[in-house]
Amino acid sequence: MGRKPLRSTDDAQPGGTPSPEATEVPEKRPGSGRMGRRTFVVGAAGILGAGVLKGLADPAHAQEAQVIVPDDPTKVQGPTASLVGGRSPFEQPERFLHPQLTSSRTPLQELHGTITPSDLHFERHHGGVAHIDPDKYSLLVHGLVERPMVFTLRDLKRFPSQSTVYFMECSGNFPRNASEDTLPQQICGLTSQSEWTGIPLSTLFREVGVLPEATWFLAEGQDAAVMTRSIPVEKAWDDAMIAYGQNGEALRPENGYPARLFLPGWEGNASVKWLRRIELSDGPFQTREETSRYTDPLKDGKVRQFSFVMDARSIITSPCYPDRVEPGWLELRGIAWSGRGRIRSAEISFDEGATWHAADLQEPVLPKAHVRFRYMWKWDGREATVLSRTTDETGYVQPTQQELIEARGVGTRYHLNPITGWRIRTDGSVVYRTEEWA
Numbered sequence: 001m002g003r004k005p006l007r008s009t010d011d012a013q014p015g016g017t018p019s020p021e022a023t024e025v026p027e028k029r030p031g032s033g034r035m036g037r038r039t040f041v042v043g044a045a046g047i048l049g050a051g052v053l054k055g056l057a058d059p060a061h062a063q064e065a066q067v068i069v070p071d072d073p074t075k076v077q078g079p080t081a082s083l084v085g086g087r088s089p090f091e092q093p094e095r096f097l098h099p100q101l102t103s104s105r106t107p108l109q110e111l112h113g114t115i116t117p118s119d120l121h122f123e124r125h126h127g128g129v130a131h132i133d134p135d136k137y138s139l140l141v142h143g144l145v146e147r148p149m150v151f152t153l154r155d156l157k158r159f160p161s162q163s164t165v166y167f168m169e170c171s172g173n174f175p176r177n178a179s180e181d182t183l184p185q186q187i188c189g190l191t192s193q194s195e196w197t198g199i200p201l202s203t204l205f206r207e208v209g210v211l212p213e214a215t216w217f218l219a220e221g222q223d224a225a226v227m228t229r230s231i232p233v234e235k236a237w238d239d240a241m242i243a244y245g246q247n248g249e250a251l252r253p254e255n256g257y258p259a260r261l262f263l264p265g266w267e268g269n270a271s272v273k274w275l276r277r278i279e280l281s282d283g284p285f286q287t288r289e290e291t292s293r294y295t296d297p298l299k300d301g302k303v304r305q306f307s308f309v310m311d312a313r314s315i316i317t318s319p320c321y322p323d324r325v326e327p328g329w330l331e332l333r334g335i336a337w338s339g340r341g342r343i344r345s346a347e348i349s350f351d352e353g354a355t356w357h358a359a360d361l362q363e364p365v366l367p368k369a370h371v372r373f374r375y376m377w378k379w380d381g382r383e384a385t386v387l388s389r390t391t392d393e394t395g396y397v398q399p400t401q402q403e404l405i406e407a408r409g410v411g412t413r414y415h416l417n418p419i420t421g422w423r424i425r426t427d428g429s430v431v432y433r434t435e436e437w438a
C-alpha cells in the first residue's frame, strides 16, 4: 500500500508559543515517498559504488548503497557478507521530520512487537545533536554531597550495570485538531521503546554521599541548548539510570551518546541527553524548561508544574490511515503503556466507547513499557469505528478527549493522552477518527 504525501495541519495554538513538539503535525520530508523509487537503496556499509556517493550527498541516507534485486535469486550468487547490515530494500520505514527539523517521530504503524529499532527511535533536540568524543566525556556530580566527583565514561562502565526495557515519551505527544489523513506516527510517534543499559543513578549518589538535606538535583546536558531540568531525589533512589547502551549497542548520538539520564515513565524532557553535570540541592532550580515550558495551564488560571509521570495511553497501529481493509477477519493491533507501572488491560470499542472488549496483551507485560495488544475482529463491511483505551495497574483509565478537557481545560499542550481511533468506510479505507479540540 502506498503512503500519500501528507499535508501539514496548521494547529497553531491561540495565546501560546508554538511548540515544535506539541502543536504541529509534522510534515513528511519532501521526496521521500515510500516504495516509489525505481532504484532501490539499502544500508550496506562495505558495498561500494555510485550509491555511496549518492548517499554522501544526502546526509539522511549516508549509509545507503544501491542493490540489485534479481528476478530469480537462485540463479545468481548473492552479495557477500557485510560489515554492517541494512534493511530489505522493500522496507523503508522512516521517522517523520518536523518542518524545523527539531524532532522526528517513530513510525509506530510500521513496527512489530515492542522494541523500536534504534535508528527509528524518536528524536527531540533543542539545540541540535551534540557530537561528543567519549574519551573527553565526563560527568560532574556536586552540590549537597559529601564528596564531589567527576566520572569518565570508563568510570561509569566499571559500576555494576543493568539492562531494562522501558518506553520513552515526550510530553508533547498529541496533535490537537489533526485531520483524517493522519498516521499513528503523527498522533503519538514521540514515543519509542528500547532496552536501556547503564547504571542506577543511586550507585553514583552513594558514591558521592548525597546529603540528607538534598531533595532535588539538577541534570545538565552538554548540547548547544545546555538543557537543564530539576528532578526530585526520590527518582534516583527509585529507578533513574545513567544509560550508555540502547538495544545492544552504544547510545546513538541523537539519543544522548555517550551517556544520558534516563527516568523511566517520566516525560522525556527530563531525561537529559549528553549528560555532563548533576548538582544536588534542597529545592528545584526553576530552569527555563520547567517554568516557561513543560508546564500545563489548568482551568482555574493556575499552572501545573513538575508533572513528570506519563499517563496511560494506547493506540491502534493496525489498521490505520492509509490502509484499505477487506471484509472478514482482521487482527486489530496496537500498543499501550503507562508511566505508572504495568498495563492491566487494553480494550476495544466499536460503539464510541459505550461498550468495551478486552484485547489480548502480549506477555511479558513489563512495567513502564510499551505492551502489544491484539484483538481478532470480523469486519462486516459496514461503516465502523474502532477505539482503544487502556487501564494501568494503579486503576488509572485512559480518558476521552472530553474528560481530559473537563479536568484540565483547553489550554494544555503537554500530557495529552486521549482515547483515539479509526473510522473504516464501506470501501475499506481507514481514516483517523477526528475530534475537534474543545
Ligand SMILES: Nc1nc2c(c(=O)[nH]1)N[C@H]1C(S)=C(S)[C@@H](COP(=O)(O)O)O[C@H]1N2
Pocket (backbone or CB within 6 Å): 121, 122, 123, 124, 125, 126, 127, 168, 169, 170, 171, 220, 221, 222, 223, 225, 226, 227, 254, 255, 256, 267, 268, 269, 270, 271, 272, 273, 274, 275
Ligand atoms: N541535552 C538535552 N537533553 C534532552 C533534550 C535536548 O534537547 N537536549 N531533549 C529532551 C526532550 S524534549 C525529549 S522528549 C527527550 C528525547 O529523547 P530522544 O531524542 O532520545 O528521543 O530528550 C530530552 N533530553
Ligand SMILES: [Mo]
Pocket (backbone or CB within 6 Å): 021, 124, 169, 170, 171, 172, 268, 269
Ligand atoms: Mo520532549
